[in-house]
Amino acid sequence: MNVESFNLDHRTVAAPYVRLADTKVLPGGDVITKYDVRFCQPNVDHLEMPSLHSLEHLMAEHSRNHSDRVIDISPMGCQTGFYVILQGEWEYDAVLDLVQATLEDVLEATEVPAANVVQCGWAASHTLSGAQAVARDFLAKRGEWAQVSA
Structure with missing residues (x-):
């Protein structure tokens, strides 16, 4: 299939993990890399939407404090993680450091950025405490991030 994650056997992975999902060389020669940052075990657990949504806002904002090479942080539709x-x-290891620093910022946040009707398409669906709980759990398992398969 054309989509890399559709070729991944989701039964064989063991979340939490950070996995290189794809590297592309664009026609102009620029390179982009995509990482699968999996918080929940596929088909077993998922992130609740307000927590996922808030974590998206927080990671998108705070990751850029650590690198100007962040293109995007997007939630997976299955609600198990982010690209x-x-x-x-x-x-x-630099990617792991970026994810760790970003999630540590999430723990220190006092509000969810852009969680209002002007800047967000579903401003009522946010929870800072939920996002922080997810970040705290993921950080607590930092030693497991490199282990993708069971």
Whole structure:
């Protein structure tokens, strides 16, 4: 299939993890890399939408404090994690450091950025405490992030 994650056997992965999902060289020669940052075990658990939504806002905002090469942080439709899309090629440990620093910022946040009707399409669906709980749980398992398969 054309979509990398559709070729991943979701039964064989063991969340939480951070996995290089794809590297693309664009026609102009620029390189982008996509990482699968999986918080929940596929088909077993998922993130509740207000927590996922708030974590999206928080990670999108705070990740850019640590790198100007963040292109996008997007939630997965299955609500089990996020795709982190970065400019250029990255050392794996640098990606882990970026994710860790970003989630540590989430724990220190006092509000969800842009969680209002002017800047968000569903402003009522947010929870700072829920996003922080998800971040805290993921950070507590930092030693497991490199282990993708059971």
